[in-house]
Amino acid sequence: MLESNKESLKLEAMKRIVGLISKGKNASELFPAVVKNVASKNIELKKLVYVYLVRYAEEQQDLALLSISTFQRALKDPNQFIRASALRVLSSIRVPIIVPIMMLAIKEAASDLSPYVRKTSAHAIQKLFSLDPDQKEQLIEVIEKLLKDKSTLVAGSVVVAFEEVCPDRIDLIHKNFRKLCNLLVDVEEWGQVVIINMLTRYARTQFTSPWREDAMFDENNEKAFYDSDSEEKKGQADVKTYIMDPDHRLLLRNTKPLLQSRNTAVVMAVAQLYWHLAPKHEVSIVTKSLVRLLRSHREVQYVVLQNIATMSIQRKGMFEPYMKSFYVRSTDSTHIKTLKLEILTNLANEANISTILREFQTYVKSQDKAFAAATIQAIGRCATNISEVTDTCLNGLVLLLSNRDESVVAESVVVIKKLLQTQPNQHSDIISHMAKLFDNITVPMARASILWLMGEYCERVPKIAPDVLRKMAKTFTVEEDIVKLQTVNLAAKLFLTNSKQTKLLTQYILNLGKYDQNYDIRDRTRFIRQLIVPSEKSSTLNKYARRILLASKPAPVLESAFKDRDRFQLGTLSHSLNIKTSGYQELSEWPAVAPDPSVRNVEVIEPVKEWAPSVGKAKQSKSEDKFYSDDEEKEENASDSSSSDDSDSSSSSSEESGSESEEESNEESEKTSSDSGKSSSESETEPKNNSKKATRKKKPADSDSDESDSKASSSSAESSSSSVSDSDDDSEPPAPQKKSNVKARPKVEVKSKKEVSLLDLDDFSPAPMNAPKPSVFSPSLLSDLEGLSLSNVSSAMQVTTPSFGPMKTFELLHHMTGKGLSAKYHFPRQPCLYQPSMVSVQVILTNGSDHTLEEIHVGDRSPASLHIHCFNTIERLEPRASVTVSMGIDFSDSTQAANFQLCTKEDQFSVSIQPAVGELLMPSTMTEADFCKEQKKLLGMNETSATITMTTANTSSQTINKQVLSVANVGVAPSSQNNFHRFAGRTVSSGALVLVSLELKESSSALLTINTEKSIMASMLLQDLKQALTEA
């Protein structure tokens, strides 16, 4: 038919031939007839002939040469498609003679006008290289040329050629690095994979490690860093002294959007790039995308899970929030199940182990026995890794011993053996239990394990072990080899420890072993006999027999099979198979010193701005602020967190306080550097430990009080801080002290613009509570407070500040649920600024994510009647920064939780604040007489009391005060009797009196009485107090 002159017949014939080829049948004898048609006008026929040619040219080289001239002609065709396909076929014909022709064609095509043809030439390079590696040098020249190509079409293909031909010629990449990074998003997806992998390797040789442990977070260093003429700073990198190469950052930034690709290979490539190149805290952004891939096909899941398994060993935290995505479904195939199990085991920690174990339980019941066995091993691993659950796991495994399924039992025994080995004490009952089950267990490995355990711990089960040996002696001949070996071992060990009972048995077993069919067993028997049975010759060895056989064995380490996989680059074939495949390129270690980055500079200078080191720091930071909003915020937040971390009163948005601190820092920097250094280092530690700071603050407060007394404002004593505020005092009178400025919130804000001391005051808000004692309380303040909320109460019962207030911080929003935003709150125990009936609450918002959170504000609340004074919207919260805001909540004297939504720009999180009953009070001072008088009014149903037992150590008045005050925000009322303690307070919203009295009696019992109109509160408070007092 091929000889026919009808096109359609020829086509039909060619189709049949292709059919033959596809089935793997040999059609090579038709070669001459087919080759003739290579010049056919019919494009489909032509294509089929191409298919044939490529398939058989290697076998029929001489005949194939006939077709070459046709291709050469086609290479000059005006149609780019024809040119490209001619080159494709020409280069696919593996005939060594045409190498020079191919070389020429490639060179020509590489400078073709059409990017499609250039792409084809890039493919042809690899083909030629595999045909004739001697052409390498010439080909590299072509690659170099093509690498410069700006077309996205070419980029992927040429990198493939580069990887194939000269992966070690890193120098060729330098000039094209930035271009490749920028083009990356537009390159077709397959090219992206190759380019990303290549760039990963490249980056490892060219940039320094971003994983430095000694990265410093000190502010001084940061300043110094700003002085350096770094080119570009983004994200977190600028917090550290480590300066990320701008090109390194460019690479990370440009690959990030590709995580959204629909191509799983691209996502994986980006994930591995981040894993190998990104700073540790940035790696976690790939987690979500990887988990998404698990929805894909089975094969994709398999590879992705393998990679996650490796990652999860090193970085548990990355995948912990997604733990549930790794739960096994009964429809998963076995290797997927096993991988998921592996990951779950890796993720297990103290917090989630109970959930994981519960999940594992269902797996043990799985119909898939191989998987059930793997689960048991996983339980074993959890048990060794997490000591808290070791016993639970052991007990569970022992329960499994009575399972019907043999393989489950066997696996359990083996795992128990390993577990017992890690902690052999106190488990003799398990061993004896296993001895009981021994008869029912038939799996050799399990039997052997039990025997080994017996022998190893024969001294702990002195009665059972010989009995087991007796049974074994009976059945020795029919056992499997591995069981026999362990029987011999057991016999030997028992002989040494308990030779009286077992001497005969041992000899019997040794005799049996001597004539066993297996030479291993014969060998072992002979060896054991020499070792333990005393004879004249071997006496020297004999002495040591005990030490040899009963040496304590190191416990086995149960660890992940993926432990050592990280030696391979993630996502590679080598990693998947855990063997080094051919053509695998090792990922180099980070260089200690980065090679010259200027090699990547192209003639046209990249738009990277260089900062000239400026003269003054203040100026410097300002100029930078203008350009890099990021940096500005960074700095703001840094100083923010230092100066107004605990701020509650100013309540200005972070932006405002940011700008203040900006000024402040400028001012500061004009002073001596030691000054600023001091303050910054101080403030650094403060957020962490309130109480510690509080005590520290006392001294400056005292020393400053004279000075501030001379000023107009009365009670700023506590407010002034260390050196910083000293120097600022003269610029402006200190702002009214917080307690007194309840109604003057706007004023505070205005002042805070200029006032540093106020910021410091905010900072130390808990401090004032410590400083003043009720007796030295300044009258003006008292009257202030009185007027504020208690004007209707006799002056004898003033509200005071508590003399002691330990801060209990509660979690409002965990950073896991809050997508990085975490919030904590505590009750500062101060009168609320906004409304007297509100309880003030301080909320510390921290951004734990790696991106800026915007517009943090309070959203809907429930119950609707709830009065909340919200904090102002926080416009921006930089990563790792935190800000403290204060809120007022009217709980209406009930412990009902205040529910509201904490919103960011993108998300809303429902949170609730649940006040302890003691926080709904405020302290009041009263004399003993007043106390008794009021108490008499509140008898009967208004009195609640309980007798409690206290240890004598806690009966000192100091401890009692401490305990009571830790529970409730009440004031100490003086008491004339030693064994009588009185505390007085008022409920915040209704102002009802709450009187607490504690009467110590003999034999460490005490009578606790609470008098108040609010009987529900009374009983709750009583409960809390009881607990606190008895516990202590």
Add this chain to the structure above:
Amino acid sequence: MIHSLFLINASGDIFLEKHWKSVVSRSVCDYFFEAQERATEPENVPPVIPTPHHYLISVLRHRIYFVAVIQSEVPPLFVIEFLHRVVDTFQDYFGVCTEAAIKDNVVVVYELLEEMLDNGFPLATESNILKELIKPPTILRTMVNTITGSTNVGEQLPTGQLSVVPWRRTGVKYTNNEAYFDVVEEIDAIIDKSGSTITAEIQGVIDACVKLTGMPDLTLSFMNPRLLDDVSFHPCVRFKRWEAERILSFIPPDGNFRLLSYHVSSQNLVAIPVYVKHNITFREGSSQGRFDLTLGPKQTMGKAVESVLVSSQLPRGVLNANLNPSQGAYTFDPVTKLLTWDVGKINPQKLPNLKGTMNLQAGASKPDENPTINIQFKIQQMAISGLKVNRLDMYGEKYKPFKGIKYMTKAGKFQVRTYQHFLMVQTSM
């Protein structure tokens, strides 16, 4: 990169082979068959198999193994993803991807494979481009071709290949301009024995069928884009615009394509639209077990739950099941022990129920395990996550297209466990 491709059917015959570099003998597949034998089930064949000189990477789709032969290091996902793309293309071309369809169209398959890979590196995988190169076979075209002698193969380089929008053909013309979007959500869930949700996730896709003339530029916005936690896009979607405004802006490919797939964040509670009451027990000593299963709708916002299909792998000890469905029909395969019950639509007034006894092998002990129940269902006109498309606008063309949006919720991997927990953790935690 990819050296050769072998297609192997369920009975282990190699029915198609294609080589892009020098020929690899088909004996290399013996290693694959070995692995296949070791694996108890077809899905258990490991996707990556090393052999002394080559590596085999395989995917299983439509009961056909696509085995790629690799000689040197290449990311395995790269190959796997490509193989799946090949399958998708076949499906696109032939409607189904079966052995028969491939054998019938072997020439087209060969032409396709030739275009998709050059020297083992993917060249053109975009369906729009391929269709310009090689026209999909239709009965009409085959007839025309035989009569006129014209060919299936395009002569020109596809325009898309060079343009900035490689996924779209140029010169598209329709008399009816229409754009349909299907929002399909799948619920993956594992439900406890007691009915509490262990894990539940919503995965959604937006599949589009766009038949618009010219070069339309579409924007699609959502009422509640915050719901979308993790998204992956068709390359046509402008990523920057999404990042900034949460609006999907794109020049669509012609025809059917998947615009977007997304994941609804697991923080949001997932409403489970059906509940299952089950009582599957085996008594010690007796050779019978009881089976009682009732399905009911919940949280479906008034929409009907349709196409319900329940399947369960019963324990190996079960010989047969004697059950009585209140609606639909059930089958039990005594070989695979697979019980399937085609329920159909759930009527909230009269809940479907399947009840009866299971006979166990005489003398066999009570099975240890209780089966898991897999459920499939469909709910029309509802996206369970609450995702709503706000509006669809078109720019760049003058005509007014017909627009349509459809919502659907399906069960993904929806499993109900009926296991008992053994005592281990409950006692201590």
